[in-house]
Amino acid sequence: xxxxxxxxxxxxxxxxxxxxxxxxxxSSRRVTGDIVTRFPPEPNGxxxxxxxxxxxxxxxxxxxxxxxxxxxxxxxxxxxxxxxYVRAMRxxxxxxxxxxxxxxxxxxxxxxxxxxxxxxxxxxxxxYVDSQTGEEIRTNRGTVTxxxxxxxxxxxxxxxxxxxxxxxxxxxxxxxxxxxxxKIDMASxxxxxxxxxxxxxxxxxxxxxxxxxxxxxxxDFAHPLSxxxxxxxxxxxxxxxxxxRPLYDWLVDALFPAPRPHQYESARLNLDYTVTSxxxxxxxxxxxxxxxxxDPRMPTISGMRRRGYTPEALRRFCDMxxxxxxxxxxxxxxxxxxxxxxxxxxxxxxxxxxxxLKVILTNVPEGHLEELEASYWPxxxxxxxxxxxxxxxxxxxxxxxxxxxxxxxxHRLSPGGEVRLRYGYIIRCDNVVKDASGNVIExxxxxxxxxxxxxxxxxxxxxxIHWVSATESVPVEVRLYDRLFSVPNPDDVAxxxxxxxxxxxxxxxxxxxxxxxAAASADALDRYQFERQGLFFLDEKELEKGNRVWxxxxxxxxxxxxxxxxxxxxxxxSTPAKSESPKQIEPQPDRxxxxxxxxxxLARTHALDTSFGIGVDDAAILAVRPKVESFFRxxxxxxxxxxxxxxxxxxxxxxxxxxxxxxxxxFSASQFxxxxxxxxxxxxxxxxxxxxxxxxxxxxxxxxxxxxxxGLKQISDESLLAAHVSDVLAAHPDRVEAYKAGKVGLxxxxxxxxxxxxxxxxxxxxxxxxxxxxxx
RNA sequence: UGCCCUAUAGCUCAAUUGGCAGAGUGUCGGAUUCUGGUUCCGAAGGUUCUAGGUUCGACUCCUAGUAGGGCAACCA
Numbered sequence: 001x002x003x004x005x006x007x008x009x010x011x012x013x014x015x016x017x018x019x020x021x022x023x024x025x026x027s028s029r030r031v032t033g034d035i036v037t038r039f040p041p042e043p044n045g046x047x048x049x050x051x052x053x054x055x056x057x058x059x060x061x062x063x064x065x066x067x068x069x070x071x072x073x074x075x076x077x078x079x080x081x082x083x084x085y086v087r088a089m090r091x092x093x094x095x096x097x098x099x100x101x102x103x104x105x106x107x108x109x110x111x112x113x114x115x116x117x118x119x120x121x122x123x124x125x126x127x128y129v130d131s132q133t134g135e136e137i138r139t140n141r142g143t144v145t146x147x148x149x150x151x152x153x154x155x156x157x158x159x160x161x162x163x164x165x166x167x168x169x170x171x172x173x174x175x176x177x178x179x180x181x182x183k184i185d186m187a188s189x190x191x192x193x194x195x196x197x198x199x200x201x202x203x204x205x206x207x208x209x210x211x212x213x214x215x216x217x218x219x220d221f222a223h224p225l226s227x228x229x230x231x232x233x234x235x236x237x238x239x240x241x242x243x244x245r246p247l248y249d250w251l252v253d254a255l256f257p258a259p260r261p262h263q264y265e266s267a268r269l270n271l272d273y274t275v276t277s278x279x280x281x282x283x284x285x286x287x288x289x290x291x292x293x294x295d296p297r298m299p300t301i302s303g304m305r306r307r308g309y310t311p312e313a314l315r316r317f318c319d320m321x322x323x324x325x326x327x328x329x330x331x332x333x334x335x336x337x338x339x340x341x342x343x344x345x346x347x348x349x350x351x352x353x354x355x356x357l358k359v360i361l362t363n364v365p366e367g368h369l370e371e372l373e374a375s376y377w378p379x380x381x382x383x384x385x386x387x388x389x390x391x392x393x394x395x396x397x398x399x400x401x402x403x404x405x406x407x408x409x410x411h412r413l414s415p416g417g418e419v420r421l422r423y424g425y426i427i428r429c430d431n432v433v434k435d436a437s438g439n440v441i442e443x444x445x446x447x448x449x450x451x452x453x454x455x456x457x458x459x460x461x462x463x464x465i466h467w468v469s470a471t472e473s474v475p476v477e478v479r480l481y482d483r484l485f486s487v488p489n490p491d492d493v494a495x496x497x498x499x500x501x502x503x504x505x506x507x508x509x510x511x512x513x514x515x516x517x518a519a520a521s522a523d524a525l526d527r528y529q530f531e532r533q534g535l536f537f538l539d540e541k542e543l544e545k546g547n548r549v550w551x552x553x554x555x556x557x558x559x560x561x562x563x564x565x566x567x568x569x570x571x572x573x574s575t576p577a578k579s580e581s582p583k584q585i586e587p588q589p590d591r592x593x594x595x596x597x598x599x600x601x602l603a604r605t606h607a608l609d610t611s612f613g614i615g616v617d618d619a620a621i622l623a624v625r626p627k628v629e630s631f632f633r634x635x636x637x638x639x640x641x642x643x644x645x646x647x648x649x650x651x652x653x654x655x656x657x658x659x660x661x662x663x664x665x666x667f668s669a670s671q672f673x674x675x676x677x678x679x680x681x682x683x684x685x686x687x688x689x690x691x692x693x694x695x696x697x698x699x700x701x702x703x704x705x706x707x708x709x710x711g712l713k714q715i716s717d718e719s720l721l722a723a724h725v726s727d728v729l730a731a732h733p734d735r736v737e738a739y740k741a742g743k744v745g746l747x748x749x750x751x752x753x754x755x756x757x758x759x760x761x762x763x764x765x766x767x768x769x770x771x772x773x774x775x776x
Numbered sequence: 777u778g779c780c781c782u783a784u785a786g787c788u789c790a791a792u793u794g795g796c797a798g799a800g801u802g803u804c805g806g807a808u809u810c811u812g813g814u815u816c817c818g819a820a821g822g823u824u825c826u827a828g829g830u831u832c833g834a835c836u837c838c839u840a841g842u843a844g845g846g847c848a849a850c851c852a
Binding site (some may be wrong): 148189239321331453529550647748765 | 777778779780781782783786787790791792794795796797800801802803808809810811812813815816827828829830831832833836837838839840844845846847848849850851852
């Protein structure tokens with residue numbers, strides 16, 4: 001079976017839009033050298049999960065294309081930045097598994113160059129020193145609906161600007177006295193282009209440059225030019241910067257020759273039950289809602305590391321969530337999957353009881369100590385290693401593994417019931433001991449010596465539970481973490497609330513558990529699965545202080561918890577079935593195509609419709625676009641059908657137009673009419689006509705010439721087409737079968753095959769009829 | 777209210793550029809299991825935001841709308 005398309009079934013891994021851009025930049029040779037990206041944090045906070053996404057994006061892209069990714073600190077605001085954050089950033093990026101080698105840069109190292117570029121801009125008449133107050137600048141910028149007004153200082157001479165800018169630099173002006181602004185367009189619909197501020201005076205010490213500079217460039221100036229200086233090819237940022245792109249382009253075009261960097265925007269990460277604004281994270285730390293930036297509940301990289309997340313899991317997560325331009329909110333389950341999946345294969349299993357219940361095995365002699373061999377790994381993980389687990393008369397099991405009145409699906413211990421001790425014996429519960437208030441405080445059980453783990457006993461029980469020896473186990477502090485916020489979107493707040501109103505009061509629980517001896521001496525970076533509980537990681541900070549404290553990284557998936565919930569739900573059957581009413585989408589009434597047209601357009605619409613009979617819909621489209629309308633009128637002068645011309649003009653030609661519009665096309669209205677004619681007289685199918693049209697756009701040749709040159713002609717000969725149809729059907733018997741079984745969408749596949757075989761020249765109407773007949 | 781961006785399964789994303797609407801995750805079943813984990817198998821889940829148009833054929837092109845987000849710091 002070697003069907004022609006079996007090769008194409010090896011589906012290429014899907015590429016996100018930035019990869020597609022880079023691919024096409026390389027194939028079009030817009031970029032001929034290395035692909036160079038950059039990660040440009042401002043050192044004013046600890047990196048978090050959102051940064052992780054950006055880090056993975058930029059560094060992975062560089063790795064994929066064997067280019068490089070620069071780490072550049074965007075440190076142009078002396079007031080908030082600090083070396084501590086630089087160190088945190090470097091450490092966390094490395095921990096994530098990325099390396100930038102010698103390519104560590106600082107915008108503050110470019111201050112001299114940036115200053116020179118600003119001078120160049122002034123000399124070119126593209127920037128000026130404005131002496132309005134901040135207040136005036138703001139007011140005069142206008143609003144989103146009204147144009148701004150020009151500063152009275154806008155037309156200072158280059159000489160004066162140069163001199164004043166030099167004085168700004170020398171430090172002789174006080175803060176805020178003047179700014180340097182780009183001279184662009186005070187009426188631009190894009191607020192960023194209304195003469196944006198490039199430099200401000202700020203007599204402040206910079207954490208790296210000290211008091212060298214009394215003026216500091218702004219992001220909008222420093223960022224694009226730093227990219228250009230470093231030879232960045234693809235400058236990736238988040239969506240809110242898309243309005244900055246015209247300014248980015250303006251500055252780079254003004255000061256750097258090609259090849260130059262280009263900016264692309266993608267959506268930032270929003271994670272359920274999490275906040276990722278530096279301001280809010282800082283607030284959580286400062287107001288002690290958490291114990292520092294690296295609190296294991298924090299979405300900071302340092303917090304997640306301390307909690308026990310791995311770089312691999314985080315990278316996997318970033319990979320899973322993809323890169324796109326739509327706003328998003330990622331389900332926690334996504335992150336949890338990545339973490340569990342990674343940890344499952346790398347965490348050895350041990351036993352630890354978190355909420356102990358004492359069990360006395362009445363038929364084990366006092367003082368009995370037996371060592372049971374236990375594997376660190378389950379049968380399905382190909383790793384080896386065992387330890388010995390002490391078995392004694394008194395043991396501890398999990399309180400939740402005993403139920404005095406078991407529900408139907410509960411298969412652990414209950415009075416008279418049996419359960420297996422993991423790696424040990426089957427025990428039976430003979431007696432339940434309670435305290436005065438009726439709480440179960442102790443169980444008396446007996447064990448079956450024939451059922452030791454590994455022994456070929458026929459006996460089977462439904463449940464296996466973890467346990468430790470009451471006398472040989474070691475007490476340990478275990479910290480159980482839950483989500484920091486109790487709602488999916490903590491930023492979604494009612495009047496008078498803040499995100500802090502949604503803090504989950506139970507996000508941290510500390511218990512004293514009992515761990516088996518083999519794991520009691522665990523060391524830094526050790527991580528374990530406590531069987532049936534979850535994944536746990538030794539807390540670095542506590543270990544430094546000499547304490548062994550376990551952080552729960554994540555619980556295991558718990559289907560028992562789910563069945564418990566659903567059992568409960570069933571019992572309280574009063575809860576109405578959540579039969580959500582089907583999505584009600586308001587149907588939209590037919591609209592009036594003439595709605596919203598002004599009097600002039602309305603008149604022209606009617607004129608077009610009455611003189612050409614093209615219908616008001618098409619007429620209205622032409623009428624509001626005077627240049628298109630006149631092109632249309634010119635084309636109709638050839639005598640070709642006006643309706644056909646309008647149709648082709650509106651639906652096919654316009655999408656091919658560049659920004660310059662219809663004036664820049666390389667052929668005339670009558671040549672366009674000729675093409676429409678070739679379609680009308682069925683020389684060309686619409687598919688062929690479209691091909692010819694795009695060729696005309698490229699070369700400016702006439703439709704007739706292109707048809708001649710390429711030998712294009714619609715094939716309508718039925719017997720010829722029938723042969724192609726039966727070829728195609730014979731080549732894909734499986735699909736024919738599927739079609740006959742009801743998958744009628746395959747008609748498109750068959751059509752595509754026949755069209756491809758005929759070079760697009762088959763008459764589609766005829767082919768379709770033949771196909772339907774053949775498949776009936 | 778002007779300009780810009782976005783809209784495909786519960787969630788996050790694909791769909792070779794106009795030719796079979798898919799994946800991961802989640803959910804629900806089943807098998808395996810000395811972890812109610814893992815693994816394996818299966819199922820459900822779609823008005824591709826809406827309405828109209830072009831086309832043999834539209835997630836993709838055209839028109840008009842709707843919803844969400846961004847932009848009026850001398851922050852980044």
